[in-house]
Amino acid sequence: MAQKILLKNINIPGINTFEVYRQHGGYAAVEKALKTMSADDVVEEVKKSGLRGRGGAGFPTGMKWSFLAKPEGVPRYLVCNADESEPGTFKDRYLMTHTPHTLIEGMIVSSFALGANTSYIYVRGEMMPQIRILEKAIAEAKNAGFLGKNILGTGYDLEIYVQPGGGAYICGEETALLESLEGKRGNPRIKPPFPAIAGLYGCPTVVNNVESIAAVSWIVVNGGDEYAKIGIGRSTGTKLISASGNINKPGVYEIELGLSVEEFIYSDEYCGGIANGKRLKAVVAGGSSVPILPANLILKLANGQPRLMSYESLAEGGFATGTMLGSGGFIVMDEDACVVRNTWNFSRFYHHESCGQCSPCREGTGWMEKVLHRIEYGHGKMSDIDLLVDVSKKIEGNTICPLGDAAAWPVASAIRHFRDEFEWHVNNPKAAMDGNYGLANYADPIPVVEEAS
């Protein structure tokens, strides 16, 4: 059995209450950190653990924490990113719903490590039920002396508040999130300065994903070295994977990083194989923003070795044959899924969610949506396919925040790996409206020399 850290006790009745959570060893990390460790000791353990940010970028958490500026007399903030809006991702909702104290405990030890006395959990506004769950958990923890003034008599003070968003994917981007938390439109800020220097209210701030913060408690109790033993190479620990699409058992799974993609898709412990006896066509492995891969390339590397669920293995082959772990939103498509339609759908999403500050993103996402719509609905031209590639290249790298790249990659990768399906749509507009292209020829791996520059 694979090791579980975050979801170990998820099936215990009442684990969402303070009492039961505590009976099962909960809040031991708070006792240990506040009573026996210094703030720097906690940062050191997190560094040793090799924990990488679970929100999508995979930046080492301990390193991020050590960049936090500590000017005298200026408050510091920890802000938890619970905006969870990347299509395909629903793990943070799951964790907050079923074991909210796992997040609150992580918030307390992380705030202690960073020297924050006020911390915020920014939850997407649509998650009103989860907001209430978290507020109840905070009240319970406070009642038991784990929050508020002079926690456990150690002299450390902390308040945690839950902030609802207003419905905007862009507020998951950390600087847009901070703008939103200040009561403004969610327009990403130009960096630098980074939040570690000037974040919330201009004060030094760390923004971390729900899952990253939740993992800190286990690291504090068991030590960073123990955490680093789990996983593979620089992909240490466990990761929550949100599995959706055409599989037998969609849901949230905690895996040890390094599990093979094949086992994740086909074993009964996880996705349980493709639904309705169909065959696998393609996977978007890390949320809608990462490149889509055809079945053969997601299961195996270009050299024939099995591909693993890890930061490095999923990225192996660069943009030519690889993808990214991202937020762990694992979207599976069977032979009946239409790659063109899905790509159009995603480009509509990015167009809808672009904040509009940079013209390449604002205009480019609109163009891509429009052109993809006409290909999908039988009015496409052959030149449209290269036009899409061209627009995607003009967005990539030319914007204030990574949403531009996130909009460009799905389009560029779909055309790279499924060009024949796009061409079929252009050549057979009527058939494309009524049916789909199926599995066909997409499965030929692209030679590695074609690696994108």
Add this chain to the structure above:
Amino acid sequence: MLAVKEIKFSTEALKKVDEIIARYPESRQKSALLPLLHLAQAEFGWCSTEVMDYVASLLNINPIEVYEVASFYTMYHLKPSGKYVLEVCRTGPCCLVGAEKIINILENKLGVKEGEVTPDGLFSFKGVECLAACGYGPVLQIGPEYTFYENLTEESVDELLTQLRNKN
């Protein structure tokens, strides 16, 4: 001109307003804007100009600071909607498991187009982007509580509509 009903929070809601503003450092009360707009929408149904002006006065900020925020985020209704706004996820993963069919079914059963209100004033529906519930698709949510309905089928949509109608 018609007499406009005075826009004012109940005593209970005003207590909540104070509680929310106290979460932020001094002079940072503008941070309370998004939570207060949610509160106002739950209380008054939608964010009319009068409602937004009222929120601005509570926070001691300019009305324009409220308008520009309310129009940026998708959750704030800037015009009256049905009593129940059925918000169906229309994003990729849900479409792989039939979300588009559910949207068509709603359109047919309610007999209105997206964004329109049924003649009885009870329902409107809207396609929204990923609701972070992709493993349980197709899904829809109904504000202001944001109750979730998962793994939708034609039958379960029927049942839901009947149940909501019977409440009224």
